[in-house]
Amino acid sequence: MKTATKNIASIKWNNVEAPLLILSWLICIVIAKTAFHSSNTLKRLFPESAVLIVLGLTAGYFIYEVFHIDLYLHPDLFFFYLLPPIVLEAGYFMPSHEFLANVWTILLYAVLGTLMNIVMIGK
Template structure:
């Protein structure tokens, strides 16, 4: 095992870790496909959004350097929120303009909401390789937290945009009501549960062992509560 570990360290200096994970996933997927001619399991969107995504975002938020994050919150929100919205809207409106000008084939049956949905899908960036390089060369902490915080928050923004636009496409633009435009707001739900968690942990100083249970439980409850009221669970 020790030799494998050192070999992997030398290998990752040449091939990025994200590429290794993709190749490993392809190999394992091919092995499973060859072993089972019939697909026995399929990942459903509901399973991903209700069970896998909360753990991923919760892990990233829990181990994030909070002091650096909040000290640079303005720059992070500027890049993550304003920048992501700019990318999404520009992509969607430019494609819609190209459709109106006849650049896109008329056989493509897509409206404004469809193009905005596509813009939301491709607007976020995932700088996994960049963050790995930053850790390797030990860049300035401020630069690292801005890139890391932007990559964390812009995922939340794009998930919100995607869920809002996909619901608009499903119900039809003509059936969208004014209240539907505010369903992407879930931050207030998260703040309520954060205050509740802070209040509860005041009384657990003598039983620290149960504090992680309350942390994971209330974070997941905040996510489910936002989902229950059709709000943004990822932001909460």
Template sequence: MASDTEGQIFPFKWTEVQFVYTIAIWILIASLARIVFTYLKPLKKWFPDSSLIIIVGLVLGVFIRLTLSGDVSLDAHVFFLYLLPPIIFDAGYFMPNRAFFKNIDSILMFSLVGTVWNCFAIGGSLLFLSHYNVFSVQFSTFEILIFSALISASDPVAIIVVFEEIHVNEFLFINVFGEALFNDAISVVIGYKND
């Protein structure tokens, strides 16, 4: 008995590539929307780019939920394989390399020492409060330290956007930008070491 794809040079197997193509189309539409938003000056006056991209993402998410059959969910595999690389590429491509490496000492000081200090300050204060039964639910020391590692990384995206618009001092901008790049990775390492 012959199969449906016999004799075809390129057989059409949508079910095997449906999810990858859906993610690729989502990234393409978001990229095109970002390009269009950069040319819409009156719209940028009232809404920042990030809010418009969030709206596009919500519309695409609702569209995907309504049109695709089956359960569509965002898990860690999809995030790390399809969504994170374009984000990292964008951050690395537009990073001012010369200023970044010129100020790497202060950037590492702020990100490493600041994130570790935040982690232990938050964890220590939460442990102190848990000994006095301040919380309605009892948490273990491990859970408190994992939470403090998660929450200790500050993400100054809004500050970076404002700094770009007002053209703040390059030293201040690159320190905040570099600290934002490194502190997430440092908090992941702290959380992993606690695990």
């Protein structure tokens, strides 16, 4: 007599595929940045941005060839997963002296940009 088996848990890979791939890519970037900053030889030979670009191209090629998915840059993907680490890293490493020296210029562009957006979108 056969007994029916029920799945206790199941994973719907389609629901978590993009966030997990982006997270693994970001972890790879963090490891690469840590290795880059701890190596004096790499710092002298290559700029950090070039290393990150090559690593990004390699990760994109790997994701496309191994997982056979087309990972396109959807606005939600960009704003929820890619933009926060960029903004946090830029804010963390921003020198405070240069920021305070240019605070009025920054505020001028922020206020004028906001007013221009209000006028253009509100029309």
